[in-house]
Amino acid sequence: MSLLNQFLTTVSTEERWLLIFPSMQQTLQAQHLMERSGLQGDFIPTPKGFGPVCTTAIVFSGLLAPEVKELLETHQLQPTYLEPWRRLPPGPAWEEALQAIETPAYGDLLLQCREREDWAVDDVTTLLSPPTAQDKIALRLAAEAARQETLGDVVxxxxxxxxxxxxxxxxxxxxxxxxxxxxxxxxxxxxxxxxxxxxxxxxxxxxxxxxxxxxxxxxxxxxxxxxxxxxxxxxxxxxxxxxxxxxxxxxxxxxxxxxxxxxxxxxxxxxxxxxxxxxxxxxxxxxxxxxxxxxxxxxxxxxxxxxxxxxxxxxxxxxxxxxxxxxxxxxxxxxxxxxxxxxxxxxxxxxxxxxxxxxxxxxxxxxxxxxxxxxxxxxxxxxxxxxxxxxxxxxxxxxxxxxxxxxxxxxxxxxxxxxxxxxxxxxxxxxxxxxxxxxxxxxxxx
Ligand code: SF4
Structure with a gap:
């Protein structure tokens, strides 16, 4: 099994939901309503495949989906998207990054970058400190893969x-x-x-x-x-x-x-x-x-x-x-x-x-x-x-x-x-x- 396939089989794809509105004003209104109701929703740049670049979406735990839906209905807010966040599969550039990994523990952390939500400071500090020169190359290639799959090659x-x-x-x-x-x-x-x-x-x-x-x-x-x-x-x-x-x-x-x-x-x-x-x-x-x-x-x-x-x-x-x-x-x-x-x-x-x-x-x-x-x-x-x-x-x-x-x-x-x-x-x-x-x-x- 290739590293890329291993990666695809180890990630969960339906833990988080996306909420997207046609305007920033509605996005802000929905986030305020959620906050007031104790429903946590975080802003993120709208992911590729869900809307234009340079717009903002709300991401929240799927466990809250029934309450969020009810809240939006009550306030007559109509999102353009309210579904689980099914992420696009990693592009082929990821394979090169994964092949470059030298230290398995560092590689594990790099692999988690596409999916993991709960990042601790210590883990991000470790990501910033690749243990070998080869792992540093893997870090760069992973960042390039992430950039390419979300924004393409045009600068x-x-x-x-x-x-x-x-x-x-x-x-x-x-x-x-x-x-x-x-x-x-x-x-x-x-x-x-x-x-x-x-x-x-x-x-x-x-x-x-x-x-x-x-x-x-x-x-x-x-x-x-x-x-x-x-x-x-x-x-x-x-x-x-x-x-x-x-x-x-x-x-x-x-x-x-x-x-x-x-x-x-x-x-x-x-x-x-x-x-x-x-x-x-x-x-x-x-x-x-x-x-x-x-x-x-x-x-x-x-x-x-x-x-x-x-x-x-x-x-x-x-x-x-x-x-x-x-x-x-x-x-x-x-x-x-x-x-x-x-x-x-x-x-x-x-x-x-x-x-x-x-x-x-x-x-x-x-x-x-x-x-x-x-x-x-x-x-x-x-x-x-x-x-x-x-x-x-x-x-x-x-x-x-x-x-x-x-x-x-x-x-x-x-x-x-x-x-x-x-x-x-x-x-x-x-x-x-x-x-x-x-x-x-x-x-x-x-
Ligand atoms: S001193 Fe420089 S950095 Fe600070 S507010 Fe003025 S322009 Fe900005």
Whole structure:
């Protein structure tokens, strides 16, 4: 019997049920009703075969099915799917991963990644620590198999405009922190921002990211206007990455037409979070993520690998948090020191560990978007290609005007990930450029 067949005979397929609605609003309403009735339901990115990518489903124990059905009927909520979660059989890429396993106990754990629900921190810590080089290869291949069967080989490319670098916070690791007096502050005019967006539109980009430091409330009206203008002129999907804002702001941005919000948790370790965020509170950050979902955003979060004093089990906790949140996008960057910050002299995060975090995140968080980040490209010349080979499925290029690009100084030696760089990384990784991009290869990068 092949390893793949062994795998198929050992998993149970009907323990969990899926609940899917045609709109995010109904999904939220159903989850609230379930919560109020003491019926536990968790958000997950809608699995392949059950609905479009970048949507959200609810998963719950099949034991609760009669009560859930009754609850939905009482409240006249009509799901598009309410059945056991019959998972697709593993694709052939899994066979290669299973053949690569050297340590049986580690292989057992890898095998459980497609089906097991109750992950403990210790087991995820073990997954992050393959005992041999051969097992590490198996981890990478398993992550690739999981990525391929849920999202395919085409890499999604999105475009970011860093429209301002003012920030009211003082995170110790970040070059935009308000105490950095060496930084030239800027904010693009609406005209400059729209020009950058138009450039991205002309490249074929379909989702743009508006990114800035955490500005104060005075910026809200101009951001709302910007979202409306982008929507009416280009109809692009919009991701916001603006830090923590008020609940009213989140609703205003959503109503104006923004689709996704990226708010990285950075670390879920309370002590570590406190040590690197002098102005922030971990529980509040988590509350903001809940507010964002309630406002109707598709949720992006993520973290840093290599913060001072961060342990592997702390990273395992982060992955379990992202999984529990059912995040639609998870951005993972190695810590990189920034000039004129308290952490400027620290060593950067480790490439190998960062890639293992990518792989385990892919294995445990399902059909979520994982970008191969600019930070990874900045850590190592081939970092972006490697990210794509360890479970990532997207790239976010930056198209900030040249005259201010250097002032968006999150960390030192930030790589310039433009359209050429992104597409070359995709080709180098043996993956496919999305058909919507207008790009022709000019020359080899290496
Ligand atoms: S990480 Fe964000 S909130 Fe913190 S200083 Fe940097 S831009 Fe500001």
């Amino acid at each position: 999604d490319v999105r475009g970011a405009v860093e429209f301002g670098n003012e920030c009211r916070k003082d995170c110790f690791y970040c070059g935009l922190r308000k105490s950095n007096r060496h930084l030239t502050r800027y904010r693009l005019s609406e005209e400059q921002t729209m020009q950058a967006i138009e450039d991205l539109y002309n490249m074929g980009i379909r989702t743009i990211i508006l990114q800035s430091g955490e500005e104060d409330e005075r910026a809200t009206a101009s951001i709302v206007d910007l979202i409306r203008t982008i929507k009416s002129r280009f109809g692009l999907r919009i991701t916001l990455s603006l830090g923590e804002r008020s609940l009213a702001d989140y609703h205003a941005f959503r109503q104006a037409g923004a689709n996704n919000y990226l708010l990285r948790i950075e670390t879920t370790d309370p002590e570590l979070f406190r040590r690197v965020h002098p102005d922030d509170d971990l529980e509040e950050r988590m509350q903001h993520l809940i507010w964002l979902r309630e406002a109707g955003f598709l949720l992006g979060t993520g973290g840093l690998v290599g913060l001072p004093g961060q342990s592997i089990s702390s990273l395992a906790q982060d992955i379990l948090y992202w999984r529990k949140l059912g995040a639609n996008m998870i951005g993972i960057g190695p810590f990189l020191p920034a000039a004129h910050t308290p952490f400027s002299q620290l060593e950067p995060g480790d490439l190998d560990l960062t890639l293992r975090v990518y792989a385990v995140t892919r294995l445990l968080c399902g059909r979520t978007f994982i970008p191969s980040t600019t930070a990874l490209a900045s850590l190592h010349p081939e970092g972006q290609k490697l990210g794509l080979q360890w479970g990532a499925n997207s790239i976010m290029l930056t198209h900030t005007p040249e005259e201010v690009r250097a002032h968006y100084h999150l960390y030192q030696n930030k790589a310039k990930v433009d359209l050429d760089f992104a597409c070359q990384s995709i080709l180098d990784a043996g993956r496919q450029i999305p058909p919507y991009l207008r790009w022709t290869q000019k020359e080899e990068r290496y």
